[in-house]
Each structure stands twice: as structure tokens, then as C-alpha cells.
Amino acid sequence: xxxxxxxxxxxxxxxxxxxxxxxxxxxxxxxxxxxxxxxxxxxxxxxxxxxxxxxxxxxxxxxxxxxxxxxxxxxxxxxxxxxxxxxxxxxxxxxxxxxxxxxxxxxxxxxxxxxxxxxxxxxxxxxxxxxxxxxxxxxxxxxxxxxxxxxxxxxxxxxxxxxxxxxxxxxxxxxxxxxxxxxxxxxxxxxxxxxxxxxxxxxxxxxxxxxxxxxxxxxxxxxxxxxxxxxxxxxxxxxxxxxxxxxxxxxxxxxxxxxxxxxxxxxxxxxxxxxxxxxxxxxxxxxxxxxxxxxxxxxxxxxxxxxxxxxxxxxxxxxxxxxxxxxxxxxxxxxxxxxxxxxxxxxxxxxxxxxxxxxxxxxxxxxxxxxxxxxxxxxxxxxxxxxxxxxxxxxxxxxxxxxxxxxxxxxxxxxxxxxxxxxxxxxxxxxxxxxxxxxxxxxxxxxxxxxxxxxxxxxxxxxxxxxxxxxxxxxxxxxxxxxxxxxxxxxxxxxxxxxxxxxxxxxxxxxxxxxxxxxxxxxxxxxxxxxxxxxxxxxxxxxxxxxxxx
Numbered sequence: 245x246x247x248x249x250x251x252x253x254x255x256x257x258x259x260x261x262x263x264x265x266x267x268x269x270x271x272x273x274x275x276x277x278x279x280x281x282x283x284x285x286x287x288x289x290x291x292x293x294x295x296x297x298x299x300x301x302x303x304x305x306x307x308x309x310x311x312x313x314x315x316x317x318x319x320x321x322x323x324x325x326x327x328x329x330x331x332x333x334x335x336x337x338x339x340x341x342x343x344x345x346x347x348x349x350x351x352x353x354x355x356x357x358x359x360x361x362x363x364x365x366x367x368x369x370x371x372x373x374x375x376x377x378x379x380x381x382x383x384x385x386x387x388x389x390x391x392x393x394x395x396x397x398x399x400x401x402x403x404x405x406x407x408x409x410x411x412x413x414x415x416x417x418x419x420x421x422x423x424x425x426x427x428x429x430x431x432x433x434x435x436x437x438x439x440x441x442x443x444x445x446x447x448x449x450x451x452x453x454x455x456x457x458x459x460x461x462x463x464x465x466x467x468x469x470x471x472x473x474x475x476x477x478x479x480x481x482x483x484x485x486x487x488x489x490x491x492x493x494x495x496x497x498x499x500x501x502x503x504x505x506x507x508x509x510x511x512x513x514x515x516x517x518x519x520x521x522x523x524x525x526x527x528x529x530x531x532x533x534x535x536x537x538x539x540x541x542x543x544x545x546x547x548x549x550x551x552x553x554x555x556x557x558x559x560x561x562x563x564x565x566x567x568x569x570x571x572x573x574x575x576x577x578x579x580x581x582x583x584x585x586x587x588x589x590x591x592x593x594x595x596x597x598x599x600x601x602x603x604x605x606x607x608x609x610x611x612x613x614x615x616x617x618x619x620x621x622x623x624x625x626x627x628x629x630x631x632x633x634x635x636x637x638x639x640x641x642x643x644x645x646x647x648x649x650x651x652x653x654x655x656x657x658x659x660x661x662x663x664x665x666x667x668x669x670x671x672x673x674x675x676x677x678x679x680x681x682x683x684x685x686x687x688x689x690x691x692x693x694x695x696x697x698x699x700x701x702x703x704x705x706x707x708x709x710x711x712x713x714x715x716x717x718x719x720x721x722x723x724x725x726x727x728x729x730x731x732x733x734x735x736x737x738x739x740x741x742x743x744x745x746x747x748x749x750x751x752x753x754x755x756x757x758x759x760x761x762x763x764x765x766x767x768x769x770x771x772x773x774x775x776x777x778x779x780x781x782x783x784x785x786x787x788x789x790x791x792x793x794x
């Protein structure tokens with residue numbers, strides 16, 4: 245089996261080994277559809293298996309029914325007419341043009357529009373986009389659900405049912421238009437007598453990359469065999485003297501890099517649990533899971549290990565503290581930038597900082613470098629994964645006590661999403677006591693900055709109104725925590741699903757049964773005004789205040 249792709253010229257400075265093309269999302273879609281519609285028997289592109297095919301795509305493959313040169317200007321113009329003006333289907337384009345913005349979900353929207361996919365598929369993609377827009381820190385199975393949906397959708401479009409479709413290295417990040425999307429790789433594998441042909445469409449922020457590896461270059465043996473083979477040939481390094489020698493070395497290096505890049509970047513949870521329970525198998529699994537070389541992955545390992553072991557009575561001789569010590573010893577901790585990446589998680593483990601006496605930092609030194617919203621979000625994600633309310637309340641208190649906490653002060657979409665996850669876990673049992681404890685933490689920590697206290701309490705009130713409507717007692721308890729006076733700026737940490745419609749309805753019903761004496765405080769009217777104003781943000785005179793857009 246050999247898939248027939250359009251002949252697209254590679255950029256001269258790209259990697260020739262894997263035939264990496266320089267065009268972006270539109271080229272990725274063209275190559276993908278050529279793979280999915282190619283009939284090996286007739287050596288033509290067939291679209292009859294796709295129901296309700298739009299005329300634009302049908303006409304294109306009627307003209308270009310056999311493998312063609314995708315770099316031809318006429319082909320480019322014909323294909324552009326197929327993939328532009330898909331805005332009504334929700335496809336996002338770069339500002340001022342018709343270039344599809346890179347992102348797997350946006351790409352799938354474009355594919356569904358071009359191929360006439362059912363409303364159900366497009367609706368599912370839109371729901372994925374809405375889910376990470378509401379909570380940029382994805383739920384546990386979100387990426388696996390996206391992967392499964394992608395594989396099923398593309399398999400239904402494929403003429404050849406023997407193709408293997410998979411997704412790899414998926415992650416949620418912001419696109420160039422500031423919208424959350426999924427990035428990573430979509431891989432198609434075709435089996436044949438010469439091995440496997442592999443097509444990879446790789447999505448990154450601002451760019452979509454296409455690479456094709458013929459079966460003769462794609463080893464299908466186990467990864468370990470590939471490593472051993474590369475290391476055997478690697479002995480040539482000591483005797484390299486000719487151009488061919490160096491060329492072989494270059495190939496080996498690229499092969500090893502490819503193997504490591506194919507490894508999952510996620511941390512194996514079971515290995516972390518083994519590690520903190522003093523089982524050496526945990527360390528072995530982590531080292532076998534992925535080569536530990538980049539600082540970001542090291543910081544994730546430190547944070548995950550430290551947080552999951554926060555309630556254990558550890559000593560400096562236990563395996564997990566020694567593991568963290570070794571990881572920290574492998575980076576340049578004298579560099580302030582490295583400190584800001586590697587050390588914030590150690591703020592959260594309290595007295596356990598004594599396990600790392602060689603780090604000559606006082607508590608105020610830790611706090612001075614703990615100003616990265618991204619790092620705090622990553623750490624709180626590990627905290628939430630523990631499933632422990634005790635650990636969560638403890639870490640939430642520490643985060644709140646950090647002077648001028650940027651994580652809360654600059655309430656990004658990611659931070660609002662984390663706050664919502666925190667509330668979801670803490671109030672799973674509808675406890676009113678935890679709300680009072682959170683307010684106590686806020687009031688004792690923020691000092692004169694009462695505005696920050698109000699922002700978080702307002703976010704909590706929005707959450708209980710929208711998510712705990714069946715618990716009027718909890719809603720009433722959180723209402724009592726709110727100040728008698730506020731303004732719309734206090735909603736900066738809030739995340740509403742319906743532009744505060746639910747909150748307003750609850751407040752109106754509360755006012756109807758509220759005694760006149762309690763209404764005289766003006767609190768209920770002030771809250772109604774605040775949430776009503778929030779529904780019309782941004783005001784006409786303040787349209788440039790983008791931070792107020794929710």
C-alpha cells in the first residue's frame with residue numbers, strides 16, 4: 245500500500261529526511277483528504293463514499309482525480325475556493341485574510357464544513373471548544389475524548405478502512421486569536437508490503453506542519469530495538485572522518501530525537517504514587533517513560549511529587565525527597581528564571597521545605613519568585629488531582645497568603661477555570677463551613693486589599709448560584725459572606741455560563757421574600773445593579789477595556 249499525495253514542494257530549510265512541507269492548515273487539509281479518498285485499485289481520488297458531499301469539494305476532485313502537483317498556482321486557486329468563506333460553520337481565520345488558524349478543533353470544523361459532515365459532528369466540535377473556553381484547565385478525560393472523536397470522524401471519511409488513525413501529544417493551549425484549542429498530532433498509518441506509510445499533521449500555535457514518512461523509512465519494530473540499533477551504529481562517532489560518517493551520525497541523532505519526541509509528555513500518576521510510597525519502581529518508570537531533559541518537564545515532576553506527598557511524614561532520606569533533590573540539582577538554580585519555574589511548588593509543602601536544606605532560601609525569597617500565574621495553575625492542577633480537600637484548603641490558603649498574588653490579581657481565563665474546579669471539589673458535599681473558612685483566609689491575608697477578597701467571594705457566589713441551585717441553604721450562606729456594597733469590577737474573577745441570568749433570578753426571588761428591614765441595608769439592590777451591569781459589559785465608553793469581557 246502506498247498513499248498518493250499531491251506533490252508539494254518542501255521549504256529548502258526544512259528537514260528533507262521526513263519531507264516536511266512549508267504550507268499551513270489548508271495544505272494539511274488537502275493532504276489529509278487526498279489520503280482519505282485515494283483508491284489504490286483505480287489510483288484515483290474517490291468521494292462517492294462521502295454522503296451529502298458539498299459541490300465545491302466534489303468539483304475539485306472531479307478536476308484533480310489523480311495525483312497532482314499541489315504547488316501549481318491553478319491548483320492553489322481551486323483549493324482556496326474550497327476552504328475559504330467557511331465562517332458560517334464557525335471556522336476561525338487569521339485576521340484580515342482567509343488563512344485557517346492552526347488548532348485541531350478549528351481544523352476539524354473546517355474539515356466537517358468542506359466534507360458536508362452532519363450537524364452532530366459540528367455540534368460536538370463546538371461543544372469541545374466551549375468546554376475549554378469555560379474551563380481552560382481540561383477535565384481528566386477531555387483530551388482522550390477529543391482524540392477518540394477525531395479518529396472516528398476521520399475514519400468515517402476514509403475510503404480505505406485499513407488505515408490506522410491516532411492522535412498524539414495532545415494539549416490545550418491558546419490559539420493566535422486568543423481562543424483555547426487543542427494542539428498536537430493527527431497520524432495516519434497505512435500497512436503495506438514494504439512496511440508502513442505514515443502521514444503526520446502536527447498542529448502548533450500559529451502553524452500546521454505536514455510530514456510524510458514512506459514505509460522504507462519507517463521502522464515498525466519496537467522502540468527498544470530502534471534505540472539499540474542506533475546505539476550500535478553510534479560507535480562510528482569515535483572514528484568519524486568522512487562526510488558519509490558524519491551523515492550517518494546525523495541520521496542516528498535524528499532517529500533518537502524522533503523516538504524521544506514520540507514519548508508522552510504526561511507524568512504517569514501511578515509512578516508518582518509508587519515514588520512517594522518509597523517504592524523504587526516509581527523512579528524507574530518515570531525514567532523509562534520519557535527522557536528527563538527539559539526544565540518544564542522537570543518542574544512538573546517536582547510539583548507533582550511534592551504535592552502528592554504533602555501529607556506524608558517524610559524525611560530527607562526517603563525516596564521522593566531524594567528524587568526531588570536530584571532533579572533540582574540538575575538545573576541552574578542560581579538563575580532567577582529557572583527559580584521561578586522550579587521552586588514555586590515547594591512553597592506549598594510548608595514544613596517539608598526542611599527536607600531540602602541545601603536550597604538557601606528564606607520564606608520571603610520563595611514568595612518573591614512565586615509570581616507566575618502559569619506555574620500556580622499547574623501546581624493547583626496537581627493539588628486537585630490528589631482529590632484531598634485537606635490538601636486543597638491548605639494549598640489554597642498558601643496561595644492566598646502570597647503577597648500581591650499575581651495568580652488572583654490577574655484573573656486570566658485559566659485562573660478562573662482553576663477557581664471553578666476548586667469550588668467544585670470543595671463544595672461537592674455542599675458544606676457551608678468551607679465558604680466561611682475561605683473568607684477567613686482572604687480577610688487575614690490580603691490586609692488592606694479588600695477588593696481582592698470581594699472578587700473571590702463574588703466568584704464563589706456566582707458558582708453556587710449556577711451549580712448548586714438545589715441547595716438554597718448554601719447559596720444563602722455565601723450571600724451572607726458578601727459585603728453590603730460592591731461594584732461590577734468585583735466580578736473580574738467570576739465565570740458565568742449564562743451572563744449572570746441565573747444569579748439575577750435568584751437575587752430577585754430572594755428580594756421578594758426579604759423583610760423590609762433587611763432590604764434597607766441596600767445590599768440586595770446593590771447586587772442586582774452589579775450583575776445587571778455585568779450583562780452589558782463592556783459599556784460603550786469602555787469598549788477598549790478588554791479585560792472586562794467575559
